[in-house]
Each structure stands twice: as structure tokens, then as C-alpha cells.
Amino acid sequence: MNELIFFFNNVIVAGIVLGSIYAVGAVGVTLVFGILRFAHFAHGDMMTMGGFIAFLLMLGFQAMGISVPFLPTGFVVLPIAMVLTAIVALGLDKGFYAPLRARGAKPVTLLIASIGVTLMVQGLIRLVFGSGTWSFFETEQKQLIRIPVPLEGVTRTINFTQPQLLMVISTAIAVIALNLFLTRSRLGKAMRAMADNAALAQVSGINVKLVVRVTWIIAGGLAAMAGVMLALDVNLKPDLAFNIVLPIFAAAIVGGLGKPFGAIAGGFLIGFAETAAIFNWTVLLKPLAGVLPFDVPATLAIVPTEYKLTVAFVILVVVLLWRPTGIFKGASS
Amino acid sequence: MSILQRSLVLFAGLFLLFAGVGFVLGTANISLLLVQSFAYALIALGLNIQWGYGGLFNFGIMGMMMLGGAAVTFISYPVNPEFWGSDGPLMLGKALLALLAGFALIWAVRRSDRIGIRGGWKTALTVLAWIVAYFVYRSQIDPAAAYIESIGSGWVGGLGLHPVLGWLFGGVLAAGVAYLVGRICLGLRTDYLAIATIGISEIIRALLKNMDWLTRGTLTVTPISWPVPLPQDFQATGTSIADSFVIARLGFLAIVILFVVVAFYLVQRAYGGPWGRMMRAIRDNYIAAGSMGKNVTRRQLEIFILGSVLMGIGGAMLVSFQQIYDPGSYQPINHTFLIWVMVIVGGAGNNWGAVFGALLIYLTWMISDPVSQFLFNGLSHWTSQAGWGEIPDIQSRASQMRVFVLGVVITIALRYAPRGLIPEMVKRNG
Amino acid sequence: MALIELKSVVGGYGGAPILNGVDIAIEQSDIGVIVGPNGAGKSTTLKAIFGLLTVTGGSISFDGEEITNAQPDRLVPRGLSFVPQEKNVFTSMSVEENLEMGGFIRRDNLRPTMDWIYDMFPVLREKRKQAAGELSGGQRQMVAMGRALMSKPRLLMLDEPSAGLSPRYVIEILEQIVKINQAGVGILMVEQNARQALAFASRGFVLASGKNRFTGTGPELIADPEVAKSFLGG
Numbered sequence: 003m004n005e006l007i008f009f010f011n012n013v014i015v016a017g018i019v020l021g022s023i024y025a026v027g028a029v030g031v032t033l034v035f036g037i038l039r040f041a042h043f044a045h046g047d048m049m050t051m052g053g054f055i056a057f058l059l060m061l062g063f064q065a066m067g068i069s070v071p072f073l074p075t076g077f078v079v080l081p082i083a084m085v086l087t088a089i090v091a092l093g094l095d096k097g098f099y100a101p102l103r104a105r106g107a108k109p110v111t112l113l114i115a116s117i118g119v120t121l122m123v124q125g126l127i128r129l130v131f132g133s134g135t136w137s138f139f140e141t142e143q144k145q146l147i148r149i150p151v152p153l154e155g156v157t158r159t160i161n162f163t164q165p166q167l168l169m170v171i172s173t174a175i176a177v178i179a180l181n182l183f184l185t186r187s188r189l190g191k192a193m194r195a196m197a198d199n200a201a202l203a204q205v206s207g208i209n210v211k212l213v214v215r216v217t218w219i220i221a222g223g224l225a226a227m228a229g230v231m232l233a234l235d236v237n238l239k240p241d242l243a244f245n246i247v248l249p250i251f252a253a254a255i256v257g258g259l260g261k262p263f264g265a266i267a268g269g270f271l272i273g274f275a276e277t278a279a280i281f282n283w284t285v286l287l288k289p290l291a292g293v294l295p296f297d298v299p300a301t302l303a304i305v306p307t308e309y310k311l312t313v314a315f316v317i318l319v320v321v322l323l324w325r326p327t328g329i330f331k332g333a334s335s
Numbered sequence: 336m337s338i339l340q341r342s343l344v345l346f347a348g349l350f351l352l353f354a355g356v357g358f359v360l361g362t363a364n365i366s367l368l369l370v371q372s373f374a375y376a377l378i379a380l381g382l383n384i385q386w387g388y389g390g391l392f393n394f395g396i397m398g399m400m401m402l403g404g405a406a407v408t409f410i411s412y413p414v415n416p417e418f419w420g421s422d423g424p425l426m427l428g429k430a431l432l433a434l435l436a437g438f439a440l441i442w443a444v445r446r447s448d449r450i451g452i453r454g455g456w457k458t459a460l461t462v463l464a465w466i467v468a469y470f471v472y473r474s475q476i477d478p479a480a481a482y483i484e485s486i487g488s489g490w491v492g493g494l495g496l497h498p499v500l501g502w503l504f505g506g507v508l509a510a511g512v513a514y515l516v517g518r519i520c521l522g523l524r525t526d527y528l529a530i531a532t533i534g535i536s537e538i539i540r541a542l543l544k545n546m547d548w549l550t551r552g553t554l555t556v557t558p559i560s561w562p563v564p565l566p567q568d569f570q571a572t573g574t575s576i577a578d579s580f581v582i583a584r585l586g587f588l589a590i591v592i593l594f595v596v597v598a599f600y601l602v603q604r605a606y607g608g609p610w611g612r613m614m615r616a617i618r619d620n621y622i623a624a625g626s627m628g629k630n631v632t633r634r635q636l637e638i639f640i641l642g643s644v645l646m647g648i649g650g651a652m653l654v655s656f657q658q659i660y661d662p663g664s665y666q667p668i669n670h671t672f673l674i675w676v677m678v679i680v681g682g683a684g685n686n687w688g689a690v691f692g693a694l695l696i697y698l699t700w701m702i703s704d705p706v707s708q709f710l711f712n713g714l715s716h717w718t719s720q721a722g723w724g725e726i727p728d729i730q731s732r733a734s735q736m737r738v739f740v741l742g743v744v745i746t747i748a749l750r751y752a753p754r755g756l757i758p759e760m761v762k763r764n765g
Numbered sequence: 766m767a768l769i770e771l772k773s774v775v776g777g778y779g780g781a782p783i784l785n786g787v788d789i790a791i792e793q794s795d796i797g798v799i800v801g802p803n804g805a806g807k808s809t810t811l812k813a814i815f816g817l818l819t820v821t822g823g824s825i826s827f828d829g830e831e832i833t834n835a836q837p838d839r840l841v842p843r844g845l846s847f848v849p850q851e852k853n854v855f856t857s858m859s860v861e862e863n864l865e866m867g868g869f870i871r872r873d874n875l876r877p878t879m880d881w882i883y884d885m886f887p888v889l890r891e892k893r894k895q896a897a898g899e900l901s902g903g904q905r906q907m908v909a910m911g912r913a914l915m916s917k918p919r920l921l922m923l924d925e926p927s928a929g930l931s932p933r934y935v936i937e938i939l940e941q942i943v944k945i946n947q948a949g950v951g952i953l954m955v956e957q958n959a960r961q962a963l964a965f966a967s968r969g970f971v972l973a974s975g976k977n978r979f980t981g982t983g984p985e986l987i988a989d990p991e992v993a994k995s996f997l998g999g
Contacts (some may be wrong), residue, residue, distance in 0.1 A: 118745030125739025207841025315534035
């Protein structure tokens with residue numbers, strides 16, 4: 003039983019946390035793709051930027067002595083960081099993507115432009131913050147939550163940190179809010195309409211520019227949220243983006259580009275797959291050592307931890323070969 | 336002004352720029368920059384084939400360059416007798432057998448419909464076969480790797496052959512990987528190809544960084560030999576140290592330029608011929624070309640492999656030249672996106688443009704570091720005088736500045752010169 | 766004054782112009798039908814009105830106001846509406862959501878207009894929660910027309926509304942178009958089923974090579990032996 007709880011902590015809890023981060027990130031990618039039809043590579047850097055904006059806000063709050071009981075300040079500033087990142091996202095669009103669209107550039111050109119934006123944002127962040135690692139919990143304590151399991155002979159507890167709990171709750175709230183927005187509000191429906199058939203949306207008199215702006219606001223806000231969640235869970239570093247852009251795009255593609263709910267499913271799929279792949283299955287197999295026909299090795303992970311990255315990629319390739327537009331039949335440009 | 340005149344003016348300007356930088360930094364430094372920038376020119380030609388001719392995304396250039404580096408290390412590094420005298424080769428042989436057995440199993444399962452296994456059962460069996468093959472291989476390679484890492488210098492060493500053979504092997508290795516990637520991904524849409532190539536190159540990086548038994552990983556391998564005499568060889572015959580570097584590097588440069596010229600000539604000829612016309616047709620109108628009976632995916636596979644070969648060779652040259660193979664030093668910015676900037680700024684679809692872009696951007700990239708350091712020092716001087724204190728970590732900040740500049744260059748180029756400085760001569764549709 | 770008036774309109778997609786001087790004028794009470802051989806510029810004329818291609822010569826006015834090269838987001842609020850021939854529904858959205866998107870520019874209550882459309886096409890009320898992509902061709906055409914009517918247009922433009930439909934639906938769609946017109950909406954449509962459409966057209970325009978060849982009421986054009994011979998297949 004203790005082994006099962008160890009498994010629960012290391013695969014289920016960790017998978018939910020990682021999956022939430024990927025899902026929130028992938029939704030932004032998928033929305034931008036749905037509306038603007040290009041793979042926005044700078045999304046990972048919008049996440050990093052959101053994380054650093056929140057970090058600065060936290061320092062500001064702490065300097066002014068503002069704090070909220072029971073909540074880490076890094077989490078308290080999240081809404082402000084989301085708004086600021088959304089504004090930056092609008093600025094990036096206006097400065098770099100909108101002129102290209104106005105010229106009638108192909109989506110491929112926009113994709114390359116987003117690489118340029120990636121480099122600029124990354125360069126700027128490193129220029130200001132250097133290339134070291136920053137933590138949201140220098141002065142505050144990261145609280146650990148332990149839940150005892152009321153069963154005979156169980157000594158292990160189910161463990162997770164308070165930020166992890168908060169981020170899972172916020173992910174749920176964000177997903178529900180997004181769902182309501184897309185299915186209930188006029189603007190949200192217009193977004194879906196434009197992702198479905200941009201030409202007809204234009205013919206219907208839908209304000210295309212407004213929809214594009216809303217898309218960037220949502221994508222920027224969600225990017226900040228994912229970035230802050232990641233930074234709260236692990237820590238903040240400027241090259242966070244490169245490590246996360248692959249699993250996030252994999253999640254968005256696996257779920258079908260342009261499909262927000264597909265992206266959420268894809269995010270959790272990849273999150274769970276990654277944690278399960280690097281889990282040491284020996285822990286679960288050891289109690290069965292006598293029954294199994296083979297010796298249980300000391301460590302038995304599906305892939306060594308260094309190759310965690312390959313998991314997202316393998317899932318991506320398998321899904322693309324099996325269903326070229328993703329599990330939920332995504333858009334094609 | 337015609338494109339030809341413009342190219343002449345641009346190349347003349349580039350020559351002056353190199354001469355000017357050489358005057359300031361000294362002959363030894365500029366000879367180093369020249370060797371590296373021509374190696375990058377070869378890689379840029381590779382990307383130009385893929386992107387400029389074929390319209391194929393490759394964001395995995397770094398992976399191809401790393402493969403080239405690993406190849407030249409393996410071929411040209413001296414033989415490691417400790418490894419060959421141990422059980423290592425035998426264990427590796429077993430691992431190889433296990434790998435082959437695994438593939439045989441998968442191949443057999445794929446043909447299982449002949450004995451009446453179909454549909455869901457076949458899929459399930461295929462998945463099972465992959466899993467079994469994977470674990471059988473792991474059961475052999477893991478102990479082999481652990482064993483090799485425990486003896487002597489902890490890796491297999493090299494074959495002690497000529498470095499140029501290593502460069503060519505780098506091309507072959509890159510071709511093999513490109514074939515696999517292409518077979519899997521080329522049928523997919525462009526955005527997916529971009530992601531897939533990024534993924535592949537990250538996986539190659541993870542593998543080469545962590546397979547210590549094969550590449551020594553982050554422990555790095557050095558010295559890797561040159562195909563021409565080293566500066567030390569010239570010093571031994573009494574040449575002054577400063578001159579020895581210049582002479583030796585010029586020798587290396589001659590070989591690199593020879594490779595670039597040959598590759599350029601072949602690529603240029605192919606582009607003018609029927610093969611090149613077909614490639615342009617496919618790039619500009621994928622569907623029409625397909626409906627005219629051209630085997631689009633096969634042509635794209637050819638082009639993907641060809642471009643990757645040049646990238647592998649270029650990557651091998653750079654490792655050879657620097658004499659050190661450090662898998663930890665590879666970054667997508669320096670090894671993938673830098674080359675994209677070269678091709679976009681130079682002019683995608685024009686080989687002269689690609690070479691021009693490579694030389695210009697590499698020089699800019701290399702000198703922007705000291706220049707921004709100089710600027711930062713000035714700024715720091717000013718801030719400390721103003722009483723705000725000095726700017727901390729000038730060195731690392733200055734080197735980040737050039738990443739920012741690279742991004743600015745891409746976006747400006749896309750906006751104001753979308754076809755590059757020396758654009759493609761043939762009209763591009765769309 | 767005519768509701769919409771095209772004066773020697775010239776335009777195309779950048780290359781050689783497809784329209785070489787088209788003249789059209791209809792009132793709000795009219796049903797205008799454009800017929801002509803393939804490549805005559807029929808659909809192009811509608812797209813030119815709706816700002817979907819560049820007009821390089823001549824002028825287009827709507828209700829006395831110049832609208833040459835105006836974009837849809839300006840035209841829809843003025844009372845123009847367009848049903849494209851293909852891809853004219855949001856396939857992943859429900860019938861009701863499709864209608865709502867048609868009323869995107871309106872701030873008032875959409876319900877009465879929606880009920881009017883459901884009364885016109887009762888099958889849509891039944892299937893209002895179903896995704897438009899799951900409907901049959903004829904039902905999709907109804908959704909498309911309903912979507913266009915949701916903005917309460919004064920002029921409804923339809924590009925081959927009966928294309929690819931079974932004869933049963935062709936008649937139903939054409940009958941509904943007459944009803945829409947009787948409710949006070951001007952109609953300008955392109956039609957392949959020329960005879961059927963001209964039969965109830967109050968204004969008919971025969972285009973060839975991007976120019977007007979014949980203009981008159983529908984019955985006049987059908988009766989004209991030359992029109993019948995060259996454009997209506999005898």
C-alpha cells in the first residue's frame with residue numbers, strides 16, 4: 003500500500019501538476035493557431051516573461067510589505083501578471099505580426115517572425131536577469147500538504163505543495179471560464195466562428211480585428227498563468243521556454259490544433275506520460291518479486307530521466323502517424 | 336540595379352568589412368573567423384536547399400551539426416586500447432544483436448496479416464513488439480554502457496582515421512537520420528515538420544550529451560585532429576607563434592573553401608537543371624505538382640537528406656577546427672536559428688545569397704559580442720559616474736545582447752526585405 | 766433612387782480584370798438575377814460589391830452612398846448581406862450559433878429575427894442544437910441564408926443558392942427567396958438554373974466576358990429569342 007501511495011505522489015500528483023501547466027500553455031498556442039493560422043513559437047517566451055513579470059511584482063509587493071495570509075505572494079500577483087503579459091502580447095502582435103498580416107504574408111513568414119520575437123524576448127530577459135535561476139520562495143516558505151491515508155499499515159502520506167494545489171485549482175477555474183466564454187459569450191462564439199471559417203466570419207461582419215485582439219489577450223494571460231505556475235512549482239530561469247515549447251506544442255498538436263479542449267486533453271496526456279515514463283516501476287514491482295517470472299532490477303524506468311523530453315516527442319509522432327490532424331481532428335492551414 | 340550588380344556590390348562590401356575587421360582584430364583572429372564562417376556557409380547552403388528550394392522547414396540543424404561532430408570525433412580520435420582490450424566490444428555487439436533482433440520482431444509482426452492476424456489484434460501485437468524490442472535492447476545496452484564507463488577513460492574512443500573521412504561520415508550519419516525523420520514527417524504539414532525537427536534535434540542533443548560511453552558526454556573530447564598541419568607543427572619547425580596560427584588556419588581554410596566550392600557548384604548545377612525546376616514547382620504549388628504525377632514526398636525526402644548532409648559535414652568541420660567536441664555547448668540559438676537568420680537575410684532560394692548571409696551574419700554575430708561589451712563598459716562608466724553604481728555581470732549580459740539583436744535582425748528582414756539581400760532570381764509565386 | 770447601383774464596374778484579383786464594365790441597378794422591392802455562361806463574372810460581381818476583390822474602375826453605391834471597395838465590416842451594418850456559394854456555414858457550430866454569428870453586429874434582441882427564420886425553415890428549429898456540418902446540403906443552404914438574414918439586411922446577395930441541391934430543395938429555396946423579398950428585402954442573386962430563376966426575377970442581367978449583354982425583367986429576357994438561344998440553351 004505504501005508503494006501505491008508513492009506511485010500516487012510521483013505519477014498521479016506530479017502528472018496532474020505537469021499536465022495543468024502543459025494544458026494551460028497549449029490552449030494559448032492552439033487559440034492563436036485557430037485564429038491566426040500560424041504556430042506561434044514565442045509562446046514559451048511569453049510564459050517566461052509572465053513568470054518574470056510576476057517575480058518583479060512579487061518583489062514590489064514584498065518591498066511594500068503587502069502580503070496575503072496563507073497565500074504565496076507569487077500567486078497573489080498572478081492576476082496582475084496576466085493582465086500585463088496580455089498587454090505585452092498585444093504589443094508584440096501590433097509591432098511584429100500585424101504588419102506582416104497586413105502585407106498578406108503567408109503563415110510560414112509569421113512563424114519565422116515568431117522565432118525572431120522569441121530571440122528578442124529571450125535576449126531581453128537575459129539582459130535584465132542574467133542567466134541564473136530565481137526562486138519565488140527566497141523569503142517565504144513553500145508549504146507542504148500531507149494527507150494521511152486512513153488504512154491499516156500505511157505510513158506514507160499523500161504529499162503535494164500548496165502552490166501545486168493552488169495551480170490545479172486555478173487551472174480548473176481557467177478551463178471552466180474559457181469554456182463559458184467560448185460557448186456562451188458573443189465574442190467567444192465569434193472566436194470559434196473565426197477559427198472555423200475565417201472568410202465567412204468576415205462576410206458575417208464579425209469584427210476580425212477585435213477577435214484577434216481578444217485572442218492575444220487570452221493567449222497572453224494564459225501564458226503568464228502557465229509560466230507563473232511552472233515558476234512556483236520549480237523555479238524561474240530565462241531558458242524555461244526552450245524546455246517547454248516542445249511538450250506544449252506536442253500537446254496542442256496531439257489534441258488537434260485549433261481545438262482548445264483538445265489542447266487540454268493533450269496537455270494532461272503528455273503530463274501523465276512524462277511522469278509515468280520516468281517513474282521507477284521497481285517500487286511497484288518489488289512486492290511482487292516472488293510472483294514475477296524475472297528478477298526485478300534496482301531501477302526500472304521506461305526512460306532515464308535525462309530523456310524525459312523524448313516522451314512528448316514520441317507521443318507526438320505516434321499520434322501524427324495514427325491521426326495526422328490530432329486526436330480531436332484539428333484545423334489545417 | 337540588377338540582382339547581379341547588387342550582388343557584386345554587396346560582396347565587395349563584405350570583403351571590405353572582413354578586411355576592416357581583420358585590420359582591427361589582427362590576422363590570426365580574422366583567419367579563425369574566416370574558417371568558421373565558411374563552415375557556416377556550407378551549413379547555410381544545406382538549409383537553403385531545404386528551405387529555399389524545397390520549402391521544407393528544418394528547425395533541427397543543431398542536431399545535424401551535433402551528429403557531424405560526433406562522427407568526426409569517433410572517426411578521427413586515436414584508438415582507445417583499454418576499451419578494445421576489455422569486454423566492452425563484446426557487450427556492445429550483444430546490444431547490437433538485441434537491437435537487430437528487436438527490429439526483426441517488429442518487422443515480423445508487421446507482416447503478421449499473412450498468417451491471418453488483422454485489425455486491432457495486429458495493432459496490439461505491433462505495440463507489444465515495440466515494447467518488447469525496446470526492453471530487450473535496454474537490457475543489453477544499459478549494462479554495456481555502465482561497464483564501458485567504468486573502465487579506463489570511460490568511453491569507446493575513436494578509430495584513428497583521417498579527419499576528412501570523419502567529415503564525410505558526419506554527412507552519412509546526418510543523411511541516415513534525415514532519412515528516418517523525413518520518412519516519418521515529410522507527409523505532414525509545415526508547422527508539424529517544424530516541431531518534429533525541433534524535437535528530433537533536442538533528442539539527438541539529449542542522447543549525445545548523456546551517452547557518455549560513446550561521446551564522453553559533458554566530459555568533452557579533446558584534442559581532435561586536423562586534416563592539415565596544426566599551428567604547433569609549424570612552431571616545431573621554427574615559425575613564430577603568431578605566424579604559425581595564421582598559416583595553419585589558412586591551410587584549414589583552403590580545405591573548407593574547397594568543400595564549399597564543390598558543394599556550391601553541384602547545388603547550383605542541380606538547381607538550374609530539371610531537378611531544380613521540379614523542386615520549385617513542388618514548393619510553389621504542392622498540389623498541382625502532385626497532381627501532375629510528380630512523386631512529391633520522394634523529391635522532398637531527397638532534398639531533406641541532401642541539405643542535412645551539408646549540415647552534418649559543416650558541423651564536423653567546426654568540431655574538427657575547434658579540436659574539442661562538447662555536446663553541452665550546443666544551443667538552438669547558435670546552431671539552428673543563427674543559420675535561419677543567415678539564409679533569410681541573405682536570400683532564400685539563392686545560393687549566393689545564402690553564402691553571403693552566412694559570412695555577413697557570422698561576422699556580425701562574432702564581433703557583436705566585443706562591441707556590445709564595449710558599449711556596456713561605456714554605459715557602466717556613465718552610470719557609475721552618475722552615482723547609480725556599475726552594471727553587474729557585463730560579460731554575460733553583453734553576450735545576451737546579441738541574441739536580442741539576432742531577433743531584431745530577423746523581424747526587420749522579414750518586414751522590409753522579405754526576399755533577402757540577394758533574392759532568388761526566378762519568380763516565386765505567392 | 767436605386768437601392769444598389771453599379772456603374773461600369775471594372776475589377777479582378779490583381780491580374781487581368783474579370784469585370785469589364787458591369788452595370789446593375791435594383792430597388793429594394795426587386796429580385797435581381799444575374800445569369801450568364803461560366804467565367805462571365807457573375808460571382809465576381811457579387812464579391813466586388815462585398816469588398817472581397819479590388820474594384821479598379823467604375824463605382825458602386827448603396828442607397829445613394831458610395832461603397833466602392835468598402836470592407837464587409839462596414840457593409841453589413843449598412844444593410845448588405847452575402848451568402849457565398851461554398852463554405853457558407855460554420856460547420857463546427859450549432860445551427861443557432863450560426864444564426865447568432867449572422868447577428869454579430871446587432872446589439873438588440875436577436876430572438877424575433879431568429880423566430881422569423883425558424884418559421885421560414887421549420888426544420889432548422891428542430892435541428893437548432895445540431896452542428897451545421899452534420900446537416901444535409903439543402904439544410905445547410907437554409908442555415909447559410911438564415912445567417913445572412915440575421916443582420917436584418919436591406920439587400921441580400923446570394924451566390925448560386927441552388928447549386929448542388931436536389932430539385933425538391935431548389936424549388937423550396939427559390940420559393941423562400943420570393944417570400945424574403947416580399948418581407949421587404951431586396952435580392953440580388955447569381956443562378957445557374959437560369960430559366961427557373963428568371964421566371965420570377967423583376968430585374969434580369971445577362972453577363973458575358975465581364976460585361977452586360979442584356980438587361981430587362983425576367984420574363985422579357987426569357988422571351989427574347991437571342992437570350993434564349995445563346996444563354997438559356999434554346
